[in-house]
Amino acid sequence: MTGKRTAYIFPSLLTTGGMFFGFYAIMAALTGQYERGALAIVAAGIVDGLDGRVARAMNATSAFGKEYDSLADFLSFGIAPAVLIHQWALVPFNRVGWAGAFLYAVCGALRLARFNVQHYVGDERVFKRYFQGLPIPAAAVVLVSTLLFYLEMGWGASLGSGDHGRGGWAWLPLVLVYALGILMVSNIRFRSMKDMDWHKSRPFVTLVGVVLFLTVLTIHPAVTLFLLSWLYLASAFHSHREYRRLLAEGKEVEEDEVKDFTV
Numbered sequence: 001m002t003g004k005r006t007a008y009i010f011p012s013l014l015t016t017g018g019m020f021f022g023f024y025a026i027m028a029a030l031t032g033q034y035e036r037g038a039l040a041i042v043a044a045g046i047v048d049g050l051d052g053r054v055a056r057a058m059n060a061t062s063a064f065g066k067e068y069d070s071l072a073d074f075l076s077f078g079i080a081p082a083v084l085i086h087q088w089a090l091v092p093f094n095r096v097g098w099a100g101a102f103l104y105a106v107c108g109a110l111r112l113a114r115f116n117v118q119h120y121v122g123d124e125r126v127f128k129r130y131f132q133g134l135p136i137p138a139a140a141v142v143l144v145s146t147l148l149f150y151l152e153m154g155w156g157a158s159l160g161s162g163d164h165g166r167g168g169w170a171w172l173p174l175v176l177v178y179a180l181g182i183l184m185v186s187n188i189r190f191r192s193m194k195d196m197d198w199h200k201s202r203p204f205v206t207l208v209g210v211v212l213f214l215t216v217l218t219i220h221p222a223v224t225l226f227l228l229s230w231l232y233l234a235s236a237f238h239s240h241r242e243y244r245r246l247l248a249e250g251k252e253v254e255e256d257e258v259k260d261f262t263v
Helices: 002-030 034-057 063-121 136-153 167-184 203-219 221-234 236-248 255-260
Strands: 130-132 189-191
Touching: 002 034, 002 063, 034 063, 034 136, 063 130, 063 136, 063 167, 136 167, 136 221, 189 236, 203 221, 221 236
Parallel strands: none
Antiparallel strands: 130 189
C-alpha cells in the first residue's frame, strides 16, 4: 500500500516543481530578472512534459493529479508569462499593455477549462491527433522564446522602461499577447504529436534527430528555441487544413461532435 501511495505522490511532486518554476518566474519578473524568469518558464515546460508521462508509466494517474496539473499549468503558463511579458515590454503601453497581458491569462484559463471539459466528456479521439486551439504551454514558450531571442540579439534589454529604439520590434510583444490569447481559445487545430511513435517505429532516426537538436541547442539555445516555437505556431496552417480534409473524408470525429465539447 505504501508503494502505491508513493507512486501517486511522485507525479504530484513533479507538478509542484513545475509550479515552483512558474512562481519563481513571477518573482524574477518583478525584480527585473527577465532572462531568469523566461528560463524558469522553459524549465516548467520540461517538467510539465514529464509529470504526465511519469504518472502513466507508474500507473498513477488520478482525477486529483489532472486537476492539480491544470492549476499548475495556469500559474506557470498563464499568469507567469503574462506578468513576465508585461514587466519586460508592455509597461510603456499603459492600459493597452496590461489589458493584453490580462487577456492572455484569461484565455489561458479558458483554454485549460475547455480542455478539462472535453476530457470529462471522455472522447479521447478529439485530442489523439489534434489540439483544439493553441495549447497553453506552447503559447508560453512562444512568448518567452521571443523574449530570450530579443535579449540574445540585444534588442530588448530595456523595453519595459520605454526604450523603443528598435521601432516596430517593440510592438511585437504587444501584438503577440493578443494574438496568442485569441489562438488559445480558437478552433484552429494544432498537432498534438501524441500519435507519433517515432521512438518505436524509427528509433535510429529519432536518436540522430535528438542528437542534432541538442547540438544546435547548445550552440544557440535562444535562437533555436525561438525558431522551433514559431515553427510550431506556423504549422497550424498545415495541421488545420489536414484536419478539415480528414473530417471531409470521414476519417476524424464529426464536426457536430467536436462542437458539443466546446464551451
